[in-house]
Amino acid sequence: MAPSSCISPAPPPPPAPSFQRNLVIPSTKMTLTHTNTSCANDMLLAMPKPQFKGTHSTPLIPTRPCSQPGRSHSHTTRSVSAEPTRKQEQLSASSFSKIRLLGKGDVGKVYLVKQKDTGSLYALKVLSKKEMIRRNKIKRAYAEQTILASVNHPFIVPLYHSFQSKNYLYLAMEFCVGGEFFRALQRRPGRVLMENDARFYAAEVVAALEYLHLCGIVFRDLKPENILLHESGHLMLSDFDLSIQSPSAGAPSIVRTNLPFSRPMLDTKSCANLRTNSFVGTEEYLAPEVIRGDGHSSTVDWWALGIFIYEMLYGFTPFKGTSRDETFELIITQSLDFPDFSNNVYYSGPSSTARSLVRKLLHKDETKRLGSKAGASEVKSHAFFKPINFALLRNMKPPIIPAKSNNAIDAVNFKHVKESLSFDLQKSLAAPPSPPATDDDDDPFADFGSAILHHDIVESP
Template sequence: MSKPHRGGEDLRWEAIERVEATYGRRLGIGDLSLLKKLGFGDIGSVYLAELRGGGAGAGEGCLFAVKVMEKEMLVRRNKVRRAQTERDILGLLNHPFLPTLYSHFETPKFCCLLMEFCSGGDLHLLRQRQPGKRFSEHEARFYVSEVLLALEYLHMMGVIYRDLKPENILVREDGHIMLSDFDLSMRCYVDPTLVASMDINPSSFCIRPSSCLRPSCLKPTIKSRKKITSSAYGPDALPVLVAEPTTARSTSFVGTHEYLAPEIISGAGHGSAVDWWTLGIFMYELLYGKTPFKGGGGNRETLFNVVGKPLRFPEDGGVSFPAKDLMRGLLAKDPKRRLGFKRGATEIKQHRFFEGVNWALVRSGPPPRIPAAVEPAVVKEAIRACLAASVEKGGEDLGLGRCSDDRFLDFEFF
């Protein structure tokens, strides 16, 4: 049952196996204590839950996130296929920056997905807590790198994500990210291919080299041209894996208005390049504290801006040229001219903005911040204190989703 990328250190699998062995059946909703409503989406709500009866030393009191979807609602709103697609995609995933699906089960009224709980909240609220409501370039590079690797893996698995935004990027207890919420994702065919390194142009690190004020921007690394030719790009270099589902097409109008790619808005049909557009919007929001095309007059103006307004950067943003250059490449309105259209993450990772990033060891890199540890006993105590306080105030039913006590847990983070 365990996933290899967890390194055998995830006690949640052992706890689930012990519960199932004890009762001689698969895990069910009755084996969980729902502690708090964490949030809700278009097809379901997510709850913080504690596993009952895990047994001492086997992860007793393990915390999970449970997505609960009402069957009647799914049928009434024609969302059954979306729910099934999300479950199927979650079952495929085995990556350090993507969620683990521990189990799924049904009741007469509900469908439930049991996933890992991230104690650090999401990047949207984390960004709002930063000075100026934005991340430094070093911090943004960390989060963009991990999201890029997650999208690369999804594309290799034939999954186009289509809903990238800070609200869907959670922070694990170790400070690394987890991409969540796959109900808008699309499955498609992909043909992974090994491409000779010499076919990749090492000078294509700048999208607009003529506008670069520093000649060093034109160099892929600080090494000499001779060393680059004889090692990373020489005839003896290892081939590069490219797995980009470029032939996938959909005309569905899905996503969040500020993150929608132009080809989705026009209805011309879209493919995997929409994920690289959203990566550019995501990076812009982390660095500037806002998205580039949001209109003051509402969603309609935002959509017009996405299609017709040129990309501009605030003059006082303090963002480097390589960062701006990468965003220009990702936010090309013509998907065929967008960075990543042909070779996906393989060409994006070569951009100078990522200079110094060791892609093989990103998972081991130190995160910008590590959230405080969350213990089940502390969570339950915080909720009991909240409910007791509501009774003292005249019996007002605040609801679990509104309980908050900063002494125990930053509940507003969810």
């Protein structure tokens, strides 16, 4: 595709993309720099009481900031604890009954399961230890479990239980009945959202990334496939196996500009003060600095946000080529183009404000990219988000409410995945919990924590 100011008028709809994009194999080299101060995100405490509920009998909407676990609020809450209470037994795979397969990957599968004693529904990720060892993905499993066990935010999928058996690791997470946001996009006319709807979902992603960066976490794999739709229609980020966390998140600093009447901004980028050379992500969403091997920081999440918004507005990503190498070449060298709607009498296309945001997020020079100076505060201050009150996002009605049958276990919003004979959950359920290792050197999974997490429960007045 040759660079041009615009694409030809009324472009034909692109072919429907497959339901799995190509992932880039991660390398292991990284360089970390950080400050020895605690993470702070108390601004999130100003968010009001939510009104949507989860799949449990009471609404399970996390509100605890990462800096102060168990902090009391003016409304009724229960604090998060990584330790089971005396009344609760340590869970194992036999505590759940299988309902259906939701998805599968190269090292494991995700099942919809029901906890036998409570009837609660979960998405149970089952990871094969053998495959993780063979594919050198043990650190990725640790990263996901560690991050999910430490974060607590309404737009991040909650982890409720983690445990292991002799052959498998288990992560029991919130079952989001809406399935992947990617599938929801595919069902929309033209596979696009109207600008106001795209703005709403982009704002929820920004709020989630802001929280992660405040906790020193870089997501690194933002894409519609890694975003789930809660039954309320709100988004939840998932799949943190490619994420990276600074050993010690720095405290946010204040950034002031020389512009008249401008307000000081909280620098969320300073919390995730790390730089790594890992080559990870999904090829259509990779930032130029990742492809060039220059090293990258939290600004890669803002690049991915730009691709995500573009895909919501136009139905395809801006730099996709016919091959992986061509996609990489276009990301590095191709100028950003937008479809031309000037001859369309029915639709004028996204606004100039929306295009301005995407341009600034997709700046190939990461030092000039929106978010590179002050992180989320800088992104939220763009005119595109002016109609959004970020403190009230949880109380706003989402544009898409997932379809539900009378029986929640039907999982109508999930793609039908054929079960293979290579893994039988029922046999896994019958397996006893993994015995304690006598020597950590003999068990690479010895540090995989078993925990029951009690998330804050916010009760409406």
